[in-house]
Amino acid sequence: MSDLSKLIADTSATLARIASEHGPAVFASSLAAEDMVLTDLILKSGLGIGIFSLETGRLHKETLAMVDKVKERYGYDIALYKPQPEAVDAYVSQNGLNAFYDSIEMRKECCRIRKVEPLGRALAGNKSWVTGQRRAQSATRTSLMVEEDDPAHLMTKFNPLADWSEEDVWNYIREHDVPYNALHDQGYPSIGCEPCTRAIQPGEDVRAGRWWWEDPDSKECGLHMVDGKLIRIKSVAA
């Protein structure tokens, strides 16, 4: 069995275990390459793990196009969770549309309104959630485990691709002809909101294009943090 075949087998087993022992479970897709690998595995398996995405109102058109691509390919409607309009209006009227460039606090408040609060609604009623995070993605994810406690949401969080390399992800996408975000062909290895994501140069860290004006240690959006710290309270080896 090739290394990729083993990774696929292990990941499929993890997904099956999530569905059978930790359901109901949902997968938070950012519609990037890693998330398309998990989308392919989940929808082909028929495990019943729901898929949602946070439609922040600031996504690239290429990212939004992935919702239609998933519908065309798999016949599946990804659930879209949007921020509360009143909260967005209040932030923009008080601080300006792009105040997240002004300070880390302003950036985190924008992420809280557009991502963290909608995430809470998306996770409500579930026992566990799944992400496409990989350990090798950045300095903030080096201790990432396949299974972790998530004290912020009082549930279990699974990162089934924690052990995958970037090469593994792209080999899977090519071998299985999985649709992927067109931004990846334009120098974007990591994809978030349009004003907070840029293309990177060869040799740069894959997360260098996210919130590039901030310290590398602060580059998380709050979805995986509690009180400003990454959630790594209790990890369970797969």
Ligand code: SF4
């Ligand atoms: S990534 Fe940027 S635009 Fe998106 S929610 Fe965070 S600060 Fe706001």
